[in-house]
Amino acid sequence: GAGVSQTPSNKVTEKGKYVELRCDPISGHTALYWYRQSLGQGPEFLIYFQGTGAADDSGLPNDRFFAVRPEGSVSTLKIQRTERGDSAVYLCASGTRSEQFFGPGTRLTVL
Amino acid sequence: LAKTTQPISMDSYEGQEVNITCSHNNIATNDYITWYQQFPSQGPRFIIQGYKTKVTNEVASLFIPADRKSSTLSLPRVSLSDTAVYYCLVGERAQNTDKLIFGTGTRLQVFP
Numbered sequence: 001g002a003g004v005s006q007t008p009s010n011k012v013t014e015k016g017k018y019v020e021l022r023c024d025p026i027s028g029h030t031a032l033y034w035y036r037q038s039l040g041q042g043p044e045f046l047i048y049f050q051g052t053g054a055a056d057d058s059g060l061p062n063d064r065f066f067a068v069r070p071e072g073s074v075s076t077l078k079i080q081r082t083e084r085g086d087s088a089v090y091l092c093a094s095g096t097r098s099e100q101f102f103g104p105g106t107r108l109t110v111l
Numbered sequence: 112l113a114k115t116t117q118p119i120s121m122d123s124y125e126g127q128e129v130n131i132t133c134s135h136n137n138i139a140t141n142d143y144i145t146w147y148q149q150f151p152s153q154g155p156r157f158i159i160q161g162y163k164t165k166v167t168n169e170v171a172s173l174f175i176p177a178d179r180k181s182s183t184l185s186l187p188r189v190s191l192s193d194t195a196v197y198y199c200l201v202g203e204r205a206q207n208t209d210k211l212i213f214g215t216g217t218r219l220q221v222f223p
Contacts, residue, residue, distance in 0.1 A: 004154070033211075042198050042213035043155065056208050091154050097202070097211070098143035102154030 002026070004103035006092050012109045013082055021077040021106045025094030032075050033100060034067055035091040043091055049075060082110045115201055115214040122220050129186045131217045133199035136180050139209035142202030144175060144182045149196045149216075158184065158197075186219075194221045 005024040013019050025032050030051050035043035045059040049069045057067070064082075069075040079086055087110045093100035115135045123129045135144070143162050147155035159166060161173040161182070172185040186193060197217045202209035 035213075042216045044213070045211040048211075056210075058205070058208060058210060093154070098145050098160045099157050100145075100155075100200075101157065102147075104152070104154050 004092055004094055004101055006090075006103040006106050008106060009104065010107045010109075012111065014111050015082060015084060017082050017110075019079050019082055019108065021079075021090050021108070023075045023077070023092030023103060025073060025075070025092070026101055027073075029094035029101075030072065031094060031096060032069060033093040034075070034077050035093070037089045037091055037105070039088075046077070079108075082108075084110045086110050115199060115203070115212045117197075117199065117214040117217045119215070120218040120220065122222065123189050124222050125190055126188050129189050129193075129219060129221075131184045131186075131197050131219070132181055133184070133201075133214045134181045135199065135201045135203070135212075135214070137203045138179050139202040139204045142209055144173070144179070145200045146171070146173065146182075146184045147198045147200060147213075148193075149198065155198060189219075189221045191221050191223060194219060 007022045032049040034046040037043045047067050048056040052069055052072045064080045066078045089105040089107050091105045093102040095101045117133050143160045145160040146158045148158050149155045159171045159173045161175050163175050166173045174183040199214040203212045
């Protein structure tokens with residue numbers, strides 16, 4: 001069956017711009033996770049959804065980052081006023097807390 | 112939060128057994144320990160999960176001591192295609208929630 005998909009695969013933007021990153025989880029998975037992975041490092045937890053609600057957003061670095069999942073399936077990670085330090089691969093996963101299925105990620109580059 | 116640490120890198124030869132240890136001193140009481148494999152430009156891929164003692168599946172074994180402050184991923188008879196970065200993932204005790212923390216990652220290089 002289809003796995004987790006993320007779009008776009010690559011996004012290049014300029015400092016100060018707004019970006020949206022999309023995640024399509026595996027059908028039927030109620031839990032959805034967002035992570036950020038910088039070069040040479042492990043993924044860093046950002047936010048976790050259970051259904052439509054954010055069950056844990058403690059990993060969001062600041063209020064420029066926001067995520068939604070209005071219908072309990074597709075999720076969008078939104079970053080306002082992007083900074084060069086936001087450059088990373090943004091990973092999405094669905095499944096259970098102890099068995100997550102990851103998408104290929106969106107590589108965000110902020111110039 | 113205490114870091115969840117792993118050796119930076121390991122080298123092995125085809126056919127050997129590889130053991131990768133993750134130290135997680137601040138693991139949450141109720142959380143499982145999960146291990147993932149990651150190839151370049153791909154998302155992590157689930158390998159195995161466990162709560163305590165030993166778990167084995169078709170690709171790996173996971174050893175967890177009674178205090179659960181560490182875990183060891185064992186890959187039997189590695190092949191060239193096992194060259195990848197391996198991460199442990201645990202929940203660590205935090206103020207209001209158990210926060211998901213990936214380990215620092217171990218880069219495994221398998222030689223012919």
